[in-house]
Amino acid sequence: MSSEEYDRTLPRKRVAAGVLFFDPEGRVLLVDPVCKPLWEIPGGAVEWDESPRAGAVREVREELGLEWEPGRLLGVDWRGERPGRSEGLVYVFDGGVLGGDRLAGVRLQAEELGAMEFVAVNRVRERLVERLAVRVEACVRAREQGLTVYMEHGVPV
Template sequence: MDTAAGDLTAYDRSLARKRVSAGVLFFDLEGRVLLVDPVYKEPWEIPGGAVERDESPRRGAAREVEEELGLTLEPGRLLGIDWTPPRPGRSEAMAVIFDGGVLPAEKVTAIRLQAAELRAFAFVDPGRVSERLTPVLARRVRACVEARNLGVTVCLENGVPVG
């Protein structure tokens, strides 16, 4: 259901709007996390992207994984949610991260990168993700890997666990 702004109540129109993204952490048998190299920006990212209007974060994550990697997989449990404050040129945002589980060898070989979006992928040790990711995304990934290992969900602000 696509909700046009004119269909909203005055109260609803007065509420703040946030950008929402959804990503999925996939792992190999060695516990390394899958990172992707976008063609349209630097540095590397995790599979995922912007959640579209009237789309749930879970559905957005699945859609992005299919578009970017050519894999039709349902995201697993919620690992974490991260609020990032506004910065020059960007509004505040919420990032929702799901567990993609361990990708067996046949799924890794089935990955087909969308050439218009991604140039490469690599499995990286969680302790070394800061070598390829922005600081906030590296913090988010490390916190969500730890949450996965502990069987919990983490609430983050700018990649730092809170609460």
């Protein structure tokens, strides 16, 4: 079997990239997508032949209107298959602090987002689905410790 033939037998996984932006007080930026009932962090699906880092840059530009250079990788979360969704990998990058001029440069794209708000880390569970809240909390801890965290279903392994 050739390498090309073998490659075609391998599973394909969904890949997404998200970004944690903070305000000067350490609160996390959450966004309200117009197509979903619950809040999320900025980011989305990585496109074909696009790296997770490049996907994060594109999604931030599309959603927030920001030209931005990603910080370090905070975490990778493997999500198993569930009803209606294949398994996937989610990469979370450090967006740094959005304050002053950077925050003034945010332009929510109306077709993508209805609102944004900085939320204290201990309150993200009030806005996010459980799996995303756990992922955000783990990535915030990793940022504080200067680490990168690997997760499965949002739980550090």
